[in-house]
Amino acid sequence: MIPDAFTHDDQPVFAGQYTNAEWDALKAQSLESPFAFKMGCCKSRAVLKTSSNGLQFFAHYSDECATAPETAWHIAGKDLVFGALNLFGVNPRSEVPGGTGRDRWKADIYFEIGERKIAIELQRSTQHLKDFVARQERYARYGVECYWLIRYEVAMRLLNAIMKKRFKEEFNRVVPPLGYMINTWPNFYFGILNPENDSTNVVTPGFAISHFELLASIINNDLHWNGMQWSITPNL
Numbered sequence: 001m002i003p004d005a006f007t008h009d010d011q012p013v014f015a016g017q018y019t020n021a022e023w024d025a026l027k028a029q030s031l032e033s034p035f036a037f038k039m040g041c042c043k044s045r046a047v048l049k050t051s052s053n054g055l056q057f058f059a060h061y062s063d064e065c066a067t068a069p070e071t072a073w074h075i076a077g078k079d080l081v082f083g084a085l086n087l088f089g090v091n092p093r094s095e096v097p098g099g100t101g102r103d104r105w106k107a108d109i110y111f112e113i114g115e116r117k118i119a120i121e122l123q124r125s126t127q128h129l130k131d132f133v134a135r136q137e138r139y140a141r142y143g144v145e146c147y148w149l150i151r152y153e154v155a156m157r158l159l160n161a162i163m164k165k166r167f168k169e170e171f172n173r174v175v176p177p178l179g180y181m182i183n184t185w186p187n188f189y190f191g192i193l194n195p196e197n198d199s200t201n202v203v204t205p206g207f208a209i210s211h212f213e214l215l216a217s218i219i220n221n222d223l224h225w226n227g228m229q230w231s232i233t234p235n236l
């Protein structure tokens with residue numbers, strides 16, 4: 001996992017690990033000293049910022065690097081999720097660590113509802129299907145539900161990998177009946193997030209909704225695999 005930034009002595013850090021007071025103090029430091037923090041992506045100078053939703057994040061001081069679109073997507077996405085969850089009153093936190101030993105995880109956004117523990121992962125860079133599965137299973141070992149929001153570029157590869165696997169292993173290379181979304185599957189939910197779209201910014205194979213609607217359905221436990229695709233169906 002790419003850290004948000006590095007300190008002057010190359011310690012990896014995440015914006016979510018600091019309290020508001022610490023963040024404000026470090027913010028001043030990052031403006032005064034060009035060497036206080038470096039970006040996790042390219043080690044160029046980083047400055048500390050706080051979004052209008054209260055999300056703390058590191059940003060490039062000047063020149064953006066080749067991975068800047070990924071970083072920008074990650075921050076914008078986290079901010080949308082963080083803002084919506086705040087609005088819903090579920091007390092989200094960012095960069096929450098858990099697990100033990102080699103089996104550690106760090107959730108981009110984490111919150112709890114009663115007994116339920118929920119992680120929202122925002123996947124900015126390409127990741128193998130087996131790594132999605134491994135990380136999902138790791139969360140499951142700790143009783144955490146994980147939902148993925150991914151970049152379009154990440155999705156292209158994931159959709160293809162899932163489709164190839166299911167076409168061969170489940171459908172015996174026969175085209176499934178209408179309604180089956182074979183480029184998605186029950187093992188984990190993912191939606192393609194485009195923070196720049198206004199109303200329908202999350203595309204799930206089969207339907208498009210806003211991140212507000214998606215997060216509300218997760219909170220209400222209404223997001224389920226219906227046998228053919230993910231769908232939002234109220235739990236009665």
Ligand SMILES: [Zn+2]
Pocket residue numbers: 039040041042043044060064065066067068071
């Ligand atoms: Zn960078």
